[in-house]
Amino acid sequence: xxxxxxxxxxxxxxxxxxxEGTTPDERFLNANQLFEKGEPDKAGEIYQALVSQxxxxxxxYYNLGNLHYxxxxxxxxxxxxxxxxxxxxxxxxxxxNLSLARSHIKDEDENIFRRIFxxxxxxxxxxxxxFILWIFFGILGARTMGWIKSENWPGAALWLSGFSxxxxxxxxxxxxxxxxxxxxxxxxxxxxxRNGPGPDYAVGFTxxxxxxxxxxxxxxxxxxxxxxxxxxxGWMPNSEVEPIEITPASSN
Amino acid sequence: MIKRFSLxxxxxxxxxxxxxxxxxxxxxxxxATDLTVNNxxxxxxxxxxxNNVNGTPNLTLPDFDTQPAGQTxxxxxxxxxxxxxxxxxxxxTPKKTGSLQVPSITLNVGGKTYNTQPIAxxxxxxxxxxxxxxxxxxxxxxxxxxxxxEGLKPVFMTATVDSDKVYVGQQVLVKIQFLKRPEVRFGSQxxxxxxxxxxxxxxxxxxxxxxxxxxxxxxxVTEIPYAVFPTSDGxxxxxxxxxxxxxxxxxxxxxxxxxxxxxFGRNEIAHLTTRAIPVRVRALPASKPANFxxxxxxxxxxxxxxxxxxxxxxxFNLIITVEGVGNIKTIKEPVLPELHGxxxxxxxxxxxxxxxxxxxxxxxxxxxLLIPQVSGQLSIPSAxxxxxxxxxxxxxxxxxxxxPLVVKPGKLNQADQETQTQAAPPGQPLTGVRVMEKDIRFIxxxxxxxxxxxxxEKPIFLLFNLFPPLFAFVAFLSRRQSLLKIxxxxxxxxxxxxxxxxxxxxxxxxxxxxxxxxxxxxxxxAAVAGYLADKLALSASGLMWxxxxxxxxxxxxxxxxxxxxxxxxxxxxxARFATSSFSDESRETAxxxxxxxxxxxxxxx
Numbered sequence: 021x022x023x024x025x026x027x028x029x030x031x032x033x034x035x036x037x038x039x040e041g042t043t044p045d046e047r048f049l050n051a052n053q054l055f056e057k058g059e060p061d062k063a064g065e066i067y068q069a070l071v072s073q074x075x076x077x078x079x080x081y082y083n084l085g086n087l088h089y090x091x092x093x094x095x096x097x098x099x100x101x102x103x104x105x106x107x108x109x110x111x112x113x114x115x116x117n118l119s120l121a122r123s124h125i126k127d128e129d130e131n132i133f134r135r136i137f138x139x140x141x142x143x144x145x146x147x148x149x150x151f152i153l154w155i156f157f158g159i160l161g162a163r164t165m166g167w168i169k170s171e172n173w174p175g176a177a178l179w180l181s182g183f184s185x186x187x188x189x190x191x192x193x194x195x196x197x198x199x200x201x202x203x204x205x206x207x208x209x210x211x212x213x214r215n216g217p218g219p220d221y222a223v224g225f226t227x228x229x230x231x232x233x234x235x236x237x238x239x240x241x242x243x244x245x246x247x248x249x250x251x252x253x254g255w256m257p258n259s260e261v262e263p264i265e266i267t268p269a270s271s272n
Numbered sequence: 273m274i275k276r277f278s279l280x281x282x283x284x285x286x287x288x289x290x291x292x293x294x295x296x297x298x299x300x301x302x303x304a305t306d307l308t309v310n311n312x313x314x315x316x317x318x319x320x321x322x323n324n325v326n327g328t329p330n331l332t333l334p335d336f337d338t339q340p341a342g343q344t345x346x347x348x349x350x351x352x353x354x355x356x357x358x359x360x361x362x363x364x365t366p367k368k369t370g371s372l373q374v375p376s377i378t379l380n381v382g383g384k385t386y387n388t389q390p391i392a393x394x395x396x397x398x399x400x401x402x403x404x405x406x407x408x409x410x411x412x413x414x415x416x417x418x419x420x421x422e423g424l425k426p427v428f429m430t431a432t433v434d435s436d437k438v439y440v441g442q443q444v445l446v447k448i449q450f451l452k453r454p455e456v457r458f459g460s461q462x463x464x465x466x467x468x469x470x471x472x473x474x475x476x477x478x479x480x481x482x483x484x485x486x487x488x489x490x491x492x493v494t495e496i497p498y499a500v501f502p503t504s505d506g507x508x509x510x511x512x513x514x515x516x517x518x519x520x521x522x523x524x525x526x527x528x529x530x531x532x533x534x535x536f537g538r539n540e541i542a543h544l545t546t547r548a549i550p551v552r553v554r555a556l557p558a559s560k561p562a563n564f565x566x567x568x569x570x571x572x573x574x575x576x577x578x579x580x581x582x583x584x585x586x587x588f589n590l591i592i593t594v595e596g597v598g599n600i601k602t603i604k605e606p607v608l609p610e611l612h613g614x615x616x617x618x619x620x621x622x623x624x625x626x627x628x629x630x631x632x633x634x635x636x637x638x639x640x641l642l643i644p645q646v647s648g649q650l651s652i653p654s655a656x657x658x659x660x661x662x663x664x665x666x667x668x669x670x671x672x673x674x675x676p677l678v679v680k681p682g683k684l685n686q687a688d689q690e691t692q693t694q695a696a697p698p699g700q701p702l703t704g705v706r707v708m709e710k711d712i713r714f715i716x717x718x719x720x721x722x723x724x725x726x727x728x729e730k731p732i733f734l735l736f737n738l739f740p741p742l743f744a745f746v747a748f749l750s751r752r753q754s755l756l757k758i759x760x761x762x763x764x765x766x767x768x769x770x771x772x773x774x775x776x777x778x779x780x781x782x783x784x785x786x787x788x789x790x791x792x793x794x795x796x797x798a799a800v801a802g803y804l805a806d807k808l809a810l811s812a813s814g815l816m817w818x819x820x821x822x823x824x825x826x827x828x829x830x831x832x833x834x835x836x837x838x839x840x841x842x843x844x845x846x847a848r849f850a851t852s853s854f855s856d857e858s859r860e861t862a863x864x865x866x867x868x869x870x871x872x873x874x875x876x877x
Contacts, residue, residue: 164744164750
C-alpha cells in the first residue's frame with residue numbers, strides 16, 4: 021500500500037509542478053507582461069518571489085530597479101540597478117537608469133577605480149584568465165616536450181600570453197580586493213548617520229537616499245557605514261541601508 | 273517798537289528750524305548682549321533727526337539667522353517741523369556659541385552713508401540657566417491700573433499689560449492710554465514718546481479712540497496698543513511711555529506780564545508718563561520636538577497645489593499656509609520631507625497680518641516651486657509644523673495630508689533645451705533628435721538563473737585550471753630527465769643493468785623447456801654479457817673476456833666469481849655447437865648459476 025502511494029506521488033509530481041505555474045523564466049516573463057499591462061504591484065510580487073527563491077539575473081534586478089523608481093523609491097531603485105550592474109557591468113540601459121536614479125545626489129562619493137575594475141564580472145575574468153592560462157602553459161609544456169618544432173612563433177606567443185595572464189591576474193586581484201570591501205546603498209530617507217548603533221546617539225551627518233556607502237560592520241539591527249572620500253563613519257538602522265551583494269545564503 | 277519785535281520774532285521762528293536741524297544720527301542696539309544659543313535677541317537700528325529714510329539697512333550677519341521684524345516710526349513736531357525716529361527691528365538667532373559680533377551696519381540716509389558701531393554678543397550653550405543681561409526690573413515699578421494712584425486729573429495716561437508672566441515668543445498686549453477731559457484744549461501737537469520695549473519684538477496695533485466715564489467724569493481716551501513678543505527668557509520691563517504737550521490756560525488779568533503771557537505763555541507744557549511694568553518671561557519647556565523653530569501661539573496649517581494639469585518639466589507651486597494667532601512674521605518654513613520625482617526650487621513667503629486691537633493674527637504663505645521630473649503617479653509627502661501653545665502648555669505638531677499627483681509626460685526642460693541650442697551651428701535651425709522627456713529605460717526580458725557562487729570559488733574550476741601548470745611542470749621534469757640521460761648516459765646504463773639482465777634471465781627461463789638450447793644459452797649469455805657491458809661501460813657485442821676479467825679484477829670482484837662468469841660464457845659457447853648434450857636439468861643449473869653470479873656482481877659493482 022505504501023509503495024502505491026509513493027508511486028502515485030512520483031507520478032503526480034510533474035503535474036504538481038505544472039499546477040504551480042511555470043518555470044522561473046516563464047514566471048519572469050509573466051511578471052514583465054503584468055508590468056507592461058500597468059500592474060506593477062503584481063509584477064513586483066513575482067520579481068521579489070523569484071529573488072527570494074534564489075534566482076538572479078541582470079534583467080530581473082534591472083526590472084526591480086525600474087519598479088522601485090516608478091514608485092518614487094530612488095534608494096531601492098539604485099540598489100537594484102547596482103545589483104544588476106554587478107551581473108552585467110557594461111549594459112548601457114542599466115548604466116543610464118542608475119545615473120538617472122542618482123541624478124538627485126550632489127557630490128556623489130564615486131570611487132572611479134572601483135567602477136573601472138568592476139567593468140568585468142568575476143566570472144568573465146575567471147573565464148578569461150583560465151583561457152589564457154591554458155594557452156600559456158599549453159605552449160610552454162608542448163615546447164618543453166619538443167612537440168612544437170617551430171622556433172619562431174612559440175616565443176612570441178609565450179610572451180603575449182604571459183603578459184595577458186599577468187594583466188588579467190592583476191585586474192582580478194584588484195577586483196577581488198575591492199570585493200573584500202562590501203558596498204551598500206542608502207535605501208530610504210532621511211539618511212541620518214548616527215555616532216553609535218542606536219537612536220539615542222546624535223546624528224553625525226546625513227547622506228542622501230541612493231548614495232553608495234562602504235559597509236564596515238553589520239549587526240542585527242544597525243550597520244556601520246563609511247564614506248571614505250570624506251573620511252566619515254557612522255551607524256544607520258538596517259532598514260535604511262542594504263548591502264549590494266546578494267549571496268546564496270542572504271537571498272534565502 | 274512792537275512791530276520791530278514782531279518782525280524779529282518772526283525771523284527767529286523762521287530761522288529756528290534751520291538752526292535746530294542737525295545731522296541725522298544712526299545707531300544700533302540689541303535687547304541683550306549675553307544669551308544662550310537657543311534664545312533670540314532683537315536688533316534695533318534707529319535713525320533719528322530725519323523726515324524720511326530711503327532704503328533699508330544693509331545687513332550681513334554671518335553669526336546669526338536674521339528675521340526682519342518690522343519697522344516703527346514716531347514723529348515729533350517741533351516748531352512747525354516734523355522729525356521722525358525710524359527704527360528697523362530684526363530678530364537675531366545665534367548660529368553658534370562664543371563671542372559673536374553684530375558688525376558695523378551701513379545705512380544710506382539722504383544720500384549719505386552712515387555706519388553703526390559693532391556690538392559684541394556673548395552666546396553661551398543652553399544649559400537651562402535663564403539668560404542674564406536682560407533689562408533689570410525697575411525697583412519701584414508697579415503694575416499700572418486704569419486709574420492712576422494719585423487720583424484723577426484732567427489729563428493723564430496709563431499703561432497696562434494683559435499678562436506679566438509669559439513664555440518666550442508669547443504675545444503680551446501692551447495698552448498705552450491717554451485720557452483727557454473734553455474741556456481740556458491743547459495749545460500744540462502732542463509729542464509722544466513710545467515705551468522702551470527692549471527685549472521684545474514689537475507690532476503696533478490699531479489705535480483706538482473712544483469715550484469713557486470714570487467716577488462720573490467723562491474722558492476722551494486715545495488707546496495705543498502694542499502686541500509685543502519677548503525674544504528670550506528673563507526679567508524684562510515695559511518701559512515708560514510719555515507725552516509732552518501744551519495745555520491751553522487762560523491768561524491772568526492781574527499779572528503785569530499779561531502782554532507776554534498772551535503772546536508766549538498761554539500754553540502750559542505738560543509732561544505725562546506711564547509707569548514701567550515688569551514682565552517675567554519663562555523659557556519654553558525643554559522637551560522641544562525636532563523641527564520646532566520657535567513659533568508660539570495657536571496655528572493651523574494647510575497645503576495645496578496651484579495646478580491640476582501636471583506635466584514633466586512644467587512648474588507648479590506647492591502652497592503651504594500657516595494661519596492663526598501669534599507672531600506670524602517670524603514663522604519659519606514648515607519642514608517638507610525629500611520629494612521624489614520632483615525638483616524643488618526656491619520658496620517665496622508672504623504674510624498677511626490682521627489684528628483686532630487685542631491679538632496679532634494672520635497667515636503666512638510659503639510658495640514652493642516644483643517641477644516634475646518624471647511622469648506617473650507621484651506624491652507630495654506630509655509637511656510638518658511645530659509650535660508651542662501656551663494655553664495647552666505643550667508643543668503641538670501640525671501636519672498636512674499627503675497630496676497625490678498624476679504627472680503626464682511633458683516637454684524638454686529648459687536646461688536641456690539650452691544645451692541643445694548651444695550645440696546647434698550658428699544661423700542654422702536646430703535639427704536632429706529632440707529629447708522630450710528624460711525617463712528611465714523600459715523593462716527587459718531575459719533569463720533567470722539560480723544564484724550560485726562565482727566561478728572562481730568552485731572547486732571544479734580550480735581543478736580545471738590546475739592542469740595546464742601541472743602539464744608544464746611534468747613536461748619540464750621529463751625534459752630534464754631526458755637531458756640527464758644524455759649527459760650521464762653511463763650512470764643511467766649502470767643503474768639499469770640489473771633490471772635489463774633480469775629481464776633477459778626471465779626470457780631465458782621461458783626457454784628452459786623448449787628444444788632450442790641455442791636460444792636458451794644465448795639468452796643466458798646475453799643477460800650476463802649485457803650486465804657486464806652496462807656496468808663496465810663496454811659494448812655488449814664486442815665484449816672480450818680478457819678485458820672483462822681485467823676490469824672485474826680492478827673492481828675487486830673475487831676470482832671465484834670471475835671464474836663462474838667465465839664458465840657461463842664457455843657453457844654458452846659450447847651450447848651453440850653441441851646442443852644435444854645439454855639436458856633440461858643442466859639448463860636449470862645454468863639459470864641458477866647466472867642468477868647467482870648476477871647477484872654477486874650487483875653487490876660488487
